[in-house]
Amino acid sequence: MVINLDMNIIKAISKIGMKCKVNKIVLFGSRARGDNKKTSDIDLAVYCDENFQNEGKMYFELDGMDTLLKLDIIFVNSNTDKKLIENIERDGVIIYEAIWK
Numbered sequence: 001m002v003i004n005l006d007m008n009i010i011k012a013i014s015k016i017g018m019k020c021k022v023n024k025i026v027l028f029g030s031r032a033r034g035d036n037k038k039t040s041d042i043d044l045a046v047y048c049d050e051n052f053q054n055e056g057k058m059y060f061e062l063d064g065m066d067t068l069l070k071l072d073i074i075f076v077n078s079n080t081d082k083k084l085i086e087n088i089e090r091d092g093v094i095i096y097e098a099i100w101k
Contacts, residue, residue, distance in 0.1 A: 003093050004031045005042065009067055010095050013044065016061040017096035020054040023047040028092035029072075041070040045088045050077045 003010070005027060017025045029043030030036035046058060055075060062071050076085060 003027060003095070004034055004036050004040075005095075006067075009042070009065065009069075012065050013062070014096040016058065016065075017046070018098070020058045020061065021098070022052070022054075022058070022096070023049070023098050024094060025096040026088055026092035027095050028088045032091050032093045039069070041072050042067075043072045043074075045074050045076050045092060047076045050079065052077070 010027075013025055024047040026032075026045040026047070027043065028045055030040045031042060044062075048054075052075070059073065062073060065071075074080075074084070074088075076088070
C-alpha cells in the first residue's frame with residue numbers, strides 16, 4: 001500500500017467523511033498507486049447511499065481544506081459504473097470508513 005499524500009490532508013478528509021456521514025472514502029489514481037507527480041490531483045471515491053443528501057456539504061468542506069492540490073471527487077453508489085468501481089477497488093486505498101454502519 002502506497003499513499004503519496006500528507007497525513008494532515010488524510011486526517012482532514014477522514015474528519016469530513018465522518019462529519020458528512022459517508023460510508024467510506026477511497027484514495028485512488030496516481031497518489032494511491034505511488035506514481036504521482038508533486039502537483040498531481042487527489043482522486044477520491046466517496047461511497048454513500050443513493051439517498052445521500054450531503055454532496056454539496058462534502059464539496060464545500062473538501063474545498064475548504066488547506067491544500068493547493070486539485071480534488072477530483074466521485075460519489076459512488078449502486079448506480080455507479082461497475083468498471084469504474086473495479087478500478088477504484090483494485091488501485092484504491094481506504095482512508096476513511098464509517099464504524100457506525
